[in-house]
Amino acid sequence: MFPWRYANPEPYHVLISEYMLQQTQTQRIADRFPAFIERYPNIQALSKTTKQEIILAWQGLGYNNRALRLRECALTIVEKFGGIIPDMYDQLISLPGIGPYTASAIMAFAHGKDIAIIDVNIYRIYSRMMGISNPADANKSMIAIFADQIYPRGNASEWHQALMDIGASLCKAHHAQCNACPLNMHCKSAFQVNMDVKKIKRKEPSHRDVPNRIWRGRTVECLRNRPSFAESKELLLSAVIEQQVNDQDILWFDQTIIPALVKDSLIEYDMQTNIVSIAS
Ligand code: SF4
Numbered sequence: 001m002f003p004w005r006y007a008n009p010e011p012y013h014v015l016i017s018e019y020m021l022q023q024t025q026t027q028r029i030a031d032r033f034p035a036f037i038e039r040y041p042n043i044q045a046l047s048k049t050t051k052q053e054i055i056l057a058w059q060g061l062g063y064n065n066r067a068l069r070l071r072e073c074a075l076t077i078v079e080k081f082g083g084i085i086p087d088m089y090d091q092l093i094s095l096p097g098i099g100p101y102t103a104s105a106i107m108a109f110a111h112g113k114d115i116a117i118i119d120v121n122i123y124r125i126y127s128r129m130m131g132i133s134n135p136a137d138a139n140k141s142m143i144a145i146f147a148d149q150i151y152p153r154g155n156a157s158e159w160h161q162a163l164m165d166i167g168a169s170l171c172k173a174h175h176a177q178c179n180a181c182p183l184n185m186h187c188k189s190a191f192q193v194n195m196d197v198k199k200i201k202r203k204e205p206s207h208r209d210v211p212n213r214i215w216r217g218r219t220v221e222c223l224r225n226r227p228s229f230a231e232s233k234e235l236l237l238s239a240v241i242e243q244q245v246n247d248q249d250i251l252w253f254d255q256t257i258i259p260a261l262v263k264d265s266l267i268e269y270d271m272q273t274n275i276v277s278i279a280s
Contacts, residue, residue: 005161011085011110012043018102018109019070023063026168032060043083046074051279055266056224063213064220065264068279069097087111108156116147117160121167126150128171131188135173207252208241215240215257220266223278230277233258233269 016036020029039057040046049057049071058067073096077085085106086092092103100118107113118126126146127138151159170177176193184190205212222239223229231239237253238245258276261267269276 009110011087011106013037014106014110015043015073015085016040016070018105019066019073019097020061022066022097022102024061028060043074043077043085046071047078047083049074051265052229055220055278056229059221059224062217064217064266066097068265072096073098085110087113089115105160108160112157114151114153114156116144116151117156118143118147119164119167121171122147122160122163124173125163125167125171125183128176128189128193129183129187133189133193205256207249207256212256212260216261216266219257219261219276220278223267223276228277230275233274233276236276 017029017033020033020036036057040049046054051068051071054067054071055064058064061067076095077083081091086095087107087110089103089107092098092106093100098106104115104117105119107115108117123138123143124135126143127133127135130138130142130146132138166181166183170181171183176189178184178187178190178193181187181190207215219236219240222236223231233253234245237249240253240257241249258267258269262269265279267276268279
């Protein structure tokens, strides 16, 4: 049982887990969630952390700029809402790093509110229930209307958590186990899902055939492992590349990776000393 799935979970725990779940696998979060909560037991503790501390605490969760947005979110909740995690959609969506899905999830899971939640798994299930086996062909507003009509009032939290489980285990993008699915009597695509749907690979900027987002994560990871969380740019590049560095690597690191991480406020670069460090 994942810690954020307890009955009547702490709104703070739901907020943290939903932030983590935005781009990280569930099992990885389950492994790291308890230590994070121990380090930051409540919103007040989180609001007082420094950038460097939270970047270090985010180790293993990937997409490090989420850590900074979470810190900003905690600061805003303390300053604007007296440290109480809002239970209104408009207030939640105004917080840093919170989009429509996360706002709805916090309302239902943390506050027990009746609201439709649509994540990528639920979107796929609803598309199929409506008879559209490839979710890419579905109409977003039709799905939103269906989502709002179908969930049982008073049980939004359980309903959507169950759907998320079905999406993760039975109604997968490339493998639908309709025979085991509890929705098969109500699903227009049951036993008819077209498994020829090809995975569309997103093209993304890369270097040495590795996406730049992976290199950015690796750069922060290398700095996390340095004794003072700082390193000269040249040594850092060697540690990141783990191979013989060439002129193209140097140019790419200077012009792409370092500026992107500085822009995201994850690192600082001192041109005088040529030292790169985790943001303080
Ligand atoms: S019956 Fe099949 S297609 Fe329909 S929701 Fe279940 S697993 Fe998905």
